[in-house]
Amino acid sequence: MKSSVNLSAGRSYLAIPGPSVVPDQVLQAMHRASPNIYAGELVEMTETLIPDLRRVARTRHHVAIYIANGHGAWEAALHNTLQPGDRVLVPASGRFAIGWSEMAEALGLEVEILDFGTTAPWDLARIAEVLEADREHRIKAVLGVHVDTSSSIRNDVAALRRLLDAAGHPALLMADCIASLGCDRFEMDEWGVDVMVAACQKGLMVPAGMSFVFFNDRAAAARAALPRISRYWDWSPRSNPEMFYQFFGGTAPTHHLYGLRAALDLIHAEGVENVWARHAHLARAIWAACEAWGEDGPLRMNVPDPGLRSNAVTALHMAAPNGTRLRTWLEQNLGLTLGIGLGMAPPDSPEWHGFFRLGHMGHVNGHMIMGLLGGIDVGLKALDIPHGQNALARAAAVLAAS
Ligand SMILES: *Cc1c(COP(=O)(O)O)cnc(C)c1O
Numbered sequence: 510m511k512s513s514v515n516l517s518a519g520r521s522y523l524a525i526p527g528p529s530v531v532p533d534q535v536l537q538a539m540h541r542a543s544p545n546i547y548a549g550e551l552v553e554m555t556e557t558l559i560p561d562l563r564r565v566a567r568t569r570h571h572v573a574i575y576i577a578n579g580h581g582a583w584e585a586a587l588h589n590t591l592q593p594g595d596r597v598l599v600p601a602s603g604r605f606a607i608g609w610s611e612m613a614e615a616l617g618l619e620v621e622i623l624d625f626g627t628t629a630p631w632d633l634a635r636i637a638e639v640l641e642a643d644r645e646h647r648i649k650a651v652l653g654v655h656v657d658t659s660s661s662i663r664n665d666v667a668a669l670r671r672l673l674d675a676a677g678h679p680a681l682l683m684a685d686c687i688a689s690l691g692c693d694r695f696e697m698d699e700w701g702v703d704v705m706v707a708a709c710q711k712g713l714m715v716p717a718g719m720s721f722v723f724f725n726d727r728a729a730a731a732r733a734a735l736p737r738i739s740r741y742w743d744w745s746p747r748s749n750p751e752m753f754y755q756f757f758g759g760t761a762p763t764h765h766l767y768g769l770r771a772a773l774d775l776i777h778a779e780g781v782e783n784v785w786a787r788h789a790h791l792a793r794a795i796w797a798a799c800e801a802w803g804e805d806g807p808l809r810m811n812v813p814d815p816g817l818r819s820n821a822v823t824a825l826h827m828a829a830p831n832g833t834r835l836r837t838w839l840e841q842n843l844g845l846t847l848g849i850g851l852g853m854a855p856p857d858s859p860e861w862h863g864f865f866r867l868g869h870m871g872h873v874n875g876h877m878i879m880g881l882l883g884g885i886d887v888g889l890k891a892l893d894i895p896h897g898q899n900a901l902a903r904a905a906a907v908l909a910a911s
Contacts, residue, residue, distance in 0.1 A: 517844035524881050525848035526658045526688060526822035526868035528710040528717050531768075535714055538771035539764040546761050547754070555766055556750045561773040562721060565690060565713075565781060566705060568697035570725040573747035576762045579687040579708035582720035583612050586683055586704045587650075589722070589744045590731040593617030595649040598639060598680070600631040602664060603657025604852025609685060613652065621648070627660045627853055630817050633668055640676040649731075650681040650704075656689040656819040659852040661866065662812055663693055663819040670701035681728055687711060687720075691776060692788045692821035692870045703728045712784075712821065714775070714871040715768040724748075775872075788820040790911065791869055791878045795823055797903040798882045802889065804897035807831075811853070821870040824850070827894065830862035835888045842891070845884040875908050 523530060544551040562572050575581050591597065596619040599610040604627075610620045623639065625632055631653070640648070651673065656663045666684050673682060683704040686695050690705075691712025697705050704724045710717035722744055724732075732744065746755040753761070776784055796815060802808045811824035826832070832850060839845040850864020869878060882904050889896040 515842060517840075517842055519844060521844040521846070522877065522880065522884075523846045524868050525846060526711070526866055526870060527708075529712070529714060529868055529871035530873065530877075531716055532714055532772065532775060532872045534775060535716075535768045535771045538767040539716075541764070541767065544763055546763060551761065551763060551766065552753050554770055555753070555756075555761065558766065558769055558773065559750060561777060563723075565773070565776060566686075566697045566707070566723050567695065567699065567781075568705075568723055568725070570698070570723060571729065571744075571748040573722045573724070573744035574757070575720045575722070575742075575747070576718065576757060576765075577720045578710075578717055579685075579706065579720055580608075580612070582687070582706035582708060582722050583609050583685070584616070585720075585722050585742045585744060586706050586724075587613055587616055587618065588739060588742045589724070589735075590681055590683075590704065590728055591616070591618055591649055592735055594619065596621065596647045598623065598636070598648045598651045600636050600651070600653060600664075600669075601625060601657075602630050602662045603627055603654065603660035605657045605659055605685065605687075606652070606654040607852070609652050609654065628662075628811060628813075630662050631664050631669070633665070633672060636669065637672045637676065640672060640678045640680075643678065646679055648678070648680045650683055652683050652685070654685040655695060656686075656693055656821055658688040658819075658822050658866075659824065660811055661819050661822045661824040662817055663689070666695070666702060667700040674701070681731060688821050688870065689819060691781075691784060693819055694785050697723060698725075709765065709769060709772075712870050713769065714772045715765060719762055719765045719769065785820070787874075788869070790908070791873060791875065792818070792820040792823070794875075794878055794904040794907040795867060795869060795882065797907045798885075798900035799823065799825065801898070801900035801903045802885075802896040806889075806894065806896035808896060821868070822848075823867045823869065824853070825865055825867065826850075826853070826863050827865075828863060829860050831892070831894050832865040833862035834892055835885070835894065836865055838892055839884055839888045843884045843887065845881065847885075879904065879908070
């Protein structure tokens with residue numbers, strides 16, 4: 510460390526790919542006495558969340574709200590549509606797809622993983638082969654992670670629907686949009702997605718603790734055909750806000766609901782399309798800086814093709830252990846926290862310390878992204894990590910060309 514002055518006091522910045530930065534409006538909405546959970550404002554307000562959640566997911570269909578994180582929504586989606594022995598296909602381009610498949614296996618489902626590694630998107634031709642070979646339609650669902658937060662790869666969910674249709678395959682199409690909802694364009698109905706899972710702490714900007722399963726009538730029919738379903742995870746009462754107490758299987762997540770109301774107000778005041786455009790523009794500035802750093806140093810983005818990158822998260826690599834050194838230094842000295850690498854190398858291996866990630870989802874704007882990039886530039890210099898110059902100028906040029 511070259512300076513003994515510590516510059517970390519002031520507002521800290523958590524730039525990890527979830528939980529994301531919580532807007533002051535959301536925090537203020539949550540800062541209140543506990544409301545009545547049986548009648549009155551909370552009950553009426555909760556009903557207004559449903560249409561506004563649908564508008565973010567671009568669906569006319571149903572949504573169930575769970576007091577759970579994303580893992581809970583993963584399990585709920587599977588539990589409401591499938592039963593032990595059913596087969597699911599999981600095309601994977603990162604750790605989160607593998608995680609969802611492990612959950613499926615634990616529920617007694619028969620899992621077929623098509624693992625495309627951590628730097629490539631789904632190989633659609635390979636998936637088509639598997640679907641076409643499945644003439645008996647033993648595969649009941651395809652589980653696709655839209656943006657895999659570990660690799661930062663964005664997969665083509667609409668193309669997966671086209672494959673299913675071309676093969677005349679009736680499997681349900683399920684999408685994990687936990688990282689992408691409210692960041693990368695996602696069109697549930699237009700893309701023919703039957704079930705979509707999301708959580709509140711990423712693009713939806715609410716502290717962790719609430720998650721969502723969106724489902725259409727095909728998925729509801731699969732639920733209706735099941736012989737038995739867990740009372741708690743059943744999505745039927747949870748998609749009917751008139752049954753308020755059953756809606757949450759008990760006490761409502763009171764403060765989270767107020768937080769979500771404020772977050773949805775922010776999203777819809779800006780407009781979902783504008784929210785996506787903001788994420789896309791900020792992501793381009795980040796990538797311009799990363800390219801510049803990489804020109805004269807070993808920093809590289811995990812996904813070489815910009816067309817396959819998510820606008821919500823960027824996975825990066827440097828020579829180990831510089832990823833960990835940079836993260837640690839930035840947190841201790843500048844109050845800036847970057848994300849750890851996930852699923853790219855074994856956690857106990859030396860290589861693990863080369864990977865890190867930037868979260869740029871939700872409540873982020875131009876000056877925050879310039880602050881994020883500026884902080885990284887400071888850290889690279891303070892630690893004498895080789896890097897190309899002009900990163901900040903390149904990012905500024907991207908943002909200036911709005
Ligand atoms: C964060 C995330 C999850 C897990 O969500 P939790 O709330 O941590 O359970 C699953 N899938 C994706 C794509 C994610 O980004």
